[in-house]
Amino acid sequence: DTAVSQTPKYLVTQMGNDKSIKCEQNLGHDTMYWYKQDSKKFLKIMFSYNNKELIINETVPNRFSPKSPDKAHLNLHINSLELGDSAVYFCASSQDLELAPSRGRTDTQYFGPGTRLTVL
Amino acid sequence: GIQVEQSPPDLILQEGANSTLRCNFSDSVNNLQWFHQNPWGQLINLFYIPSGTKQNGRLSATTVATERYSLLYISSSQTTDSGVYFCAVGTTYNFNKFYFGSGTKLNVKP
Numbered sequence: 001d002t003a004v005s006q007t008p009k010y011l012v013t014q015m016g017n018d019k020s021i022k023c024e025q026n027l028g029h030d031t032m033y034w035y036k037q038d039s040k041k042f043l044k045i046m047f048s049y050n051n052k053e054l055i056i057n058e059t060v061p062n063r064f065s066p067k068s069p070d071k072a073h074l075n076l077h078i079n080s081l082e083l084g085d086s087a088v089y090f091c092a093s094s095q096d097l098e099l100a101p102s103r104g105r106t107d108t109q110y111f112g113p114g115t116r117l118t119v120l
Numbered sequence: 121g122i123q124v125e126q127s128p129p130d131l132i133l134q135e136g137a138n139s140t141l142r143c144n145f146s147d148s149v150n151n152l153q154w155f156h157q158n159p160w161g162q163l164i165n166l167f168y169i170p171s172g173t174k175q176n177g178r179l180s181a182t183t184v185a186t187e188r189y190s191l192l193y194i195s196s197s198q199t200t201d202s203g204v205y206f207c208a209v210g211t212t213y214n215f216n217k218f219y220f221g222s223g224t225k226l227n228v229k230p
Contacts, residue, residue, distance in 0.1 A: 033218075040222075041157070041204055041222070042220070042223075043220040044220070045218060048217060092163075108153055108165045109153065109165065109208075109218065110165065111155075111162070111164075111165075113161070113162055114162075116161075
């Protein structure tokens with residue numbers, strides 16, 4: 001009964017390939033996120049989706065394309081992988097944080113286990 | 121965007137010692153969370169604390185929003201407390217976007 005799951009856990013691939021990472025949450029949350037954690041452990045938001053709609057898109061290269069088929073899933077597709085894409089990618093979910101206070105909720109973000117991507 | 125600074129960057133403790141981790145932020149926040157990333161990489165939420173004080177076992181946290189800082193206290197540290205502690209904040213003008221600090225790496229020695 002994992003709350004936020006990601007697959008695969010490890011991904012090793014060659015430069016130039018295209019790959020996808022999948023994320024699913026069973027918490028009934030409205031909002032899902034993708035974060036990138038670099039080798040220095042710095043965490044930075046990449047995308048945020050609310051009810052399948054993109055609401056945050058940081059300065060991420062166009063090679064990264066998130067897709068949300070429904071509000072329980074947010075997948076990340078990466079085209080033409082580069083060496084600098086090597087990192088740990090975390091998926092997370094939460095209630096809609098703008099609406100949470102008005103609904104009497106003080107919700108937090110729940111993170112998946114991460115996907116370690118290595119580009120050779 | 122908002123700046124989030126954590127201190128100290130690294131901390132080594134003997135088991136049983138107490139410690140205080142600090143998070144300073146540069147703007148008003150409506151959401152502040154503390155996370156622990158264990159040595160296996162899993163990020164676990166410790167506290168949701170945009171203001172006030174909360175306690176959970178040996179851990180407690182205090183946020184003074186008007187002075188733009190938050191503190192995480194660890195008492196009677198254990199080796200399982202090792203890992204990286206992150207502070208993350210969200211602002212009123214950009215909900216659903218979190219800014220993470222660079223973390224405090226804690227190593228508790230037996």
